[in-house]
Every structure is written in structure tokens, then in C-alpha cells.
Amino acid sequence: MKTLLVLFSIMFCTPLFSQEPEAPLRFKDTFVRVFDVNGKKIAKGKIVNISEQTLTLKSGMGYSETGMDRIHLIKTRHSAANNVIIGALAGGVVGGIIGAEDTKDDWLFNSREGALLGALAGAPIGAGVGGLTLLFRKGNVYHIQGSEEAWEYFKDSMAR
Incomplete structure (x- = not known):
């Protein structure tokens, strides 16, 4: 009986380790609020993708894409x-x-x-x-202001 139990355990657990795990991305499911130069909130939601020039967020059922040049400030926590x-x-x-x-x-x-x-x-x-x-909550504030260096810093800190 023990042999049968061990064989079933090996048979069912082997597929769990045969898949290559997806690289962990820190920014997945990170909630951010995006503000423009006037301090007006232009987007909010969970980060889906950060490209070279855009930030893609998922809010509710829809997606929003915001260009780096429009982003002045990014806050990484809820109000x-x-x-x-x-x-x-x-x-x-x-x-x-x-x-x-x-x-x-x-x-x-x-x-x-x-x-x-x-x-x-x-x-x-x-x-x-x-x-x-x-x-006890700690959120980060990133001042982008259209700067390429600040955008790269934001991307790097979200990838870690």
C-alpha cells in the first residue's frame, strides 16, 4: 500500500516541476495612481506592462495606456x-x-x-x-516629469 501511495505521489507531483517557471515580475498587481503636471489624476489601476514610452494599466474591465511624456508623478499605493x-x-x-x-x-x-x-x-x-x-503603510512616489532617466529608474525599481 505504501508503494502504491508513493507511486501516485510521484506521478501527480512530477508535472508540477516539469514546467519552467515564469520569471517573477514585481510590478504585476502593483496598484499605481498616475498624475499629470497640474496634479490631476489621469489614470489609476494595476500595472500590466511598462514599455519604453508607455505605462499600461488595468482598471476594472478596461485597459488604459499612458505615454511617458504625459506622466508627471506616479504614486504606488491606494489613497x-x-x-x-x-x-x-x-x-x-x-x-x-x-x-x-x-x-x-x-x-x-x-x-x-x-x-x-x-x-x-x-x-x-x-x-x-x-x-x-x-x-505602517509605505508607498513610493516617482517624479517622472518626462525625464528618460526617471522613467528608467521607475522601470528598474518595478522590475526588482
Whole structure:
């Protein structure tokens, strides 16, 4: 029986190592926001490709391509509101689940009201925790300003 188990393990695990792994690219799934000279956000999304003259991003269901000459600034993290909103949603859901737990001696409110109260109490707590995570998040800012050297530095730092 052990021999059969070892043979099946070898047979099913061998194909995993027979493929040549794709070269790891750091910039895959890196979220960036792109700004122009006036400070207006012109694109945002996850990096798909960085070529010699363009930056291709995927945002939602579509793709956007921005030329290097239009890019003034690139920030590599979400805005602060993103952490607060995600924290508030998580806190509301967890608080609602905890508040919905029904016990036999609850004569003041039922499980639906408990879930609502738990969500209302959990959302601000989650938003506070999301706000605290801003202290530990580190994002990079790349000043491109149409410079070839700055563009090469951005490409190199995203490839590492």
C-alpha cells in the first residue's frame, strides 16, 4: 500500500516541476495612481506592462495606456480613504456577526436588532483600525516629469 501511495505521489507531483517557471515580475498587481503636471489624476489601476514610452494599466474591465511624456508623478499605493473604508466594512461585518449571536436570555432585542447594533458599533472601530494602518503603510512616489532617466529608474525599481 505504501508503494502504491508513493507511486501516485510521484506521478501527480512530477508535472508540477516539469514546467519552467515564469520569471517573477514585481510590478504585476502593483496598484499605481498616475498624475499629470497640474496634479490631476489621469489614470489609476494595476500595472500590466511598462514599455519604453508607455505605462499600461488595468482598471476594472478596461485597459488604459499612458505615454511617458504625459506622466508627471506616479504614486504606488491606494489613497488613505481606501484603508478607512475597508476597515469600516470589515468592522461592520464582524460586529454584525457578533451582535447577531442569539442567546436565550435576550428579552430586550432579537438577533436582527443585535446584528444592526453590532454593525453600527463595529464600523467606527474598524474605520479607526483602518486609519491606524496608514502609519505602517509605505508607498513610493516617482517624479517622472518626462525625464528618460526617471522613467528608467521607475522601470528598474518595478522590475526588482
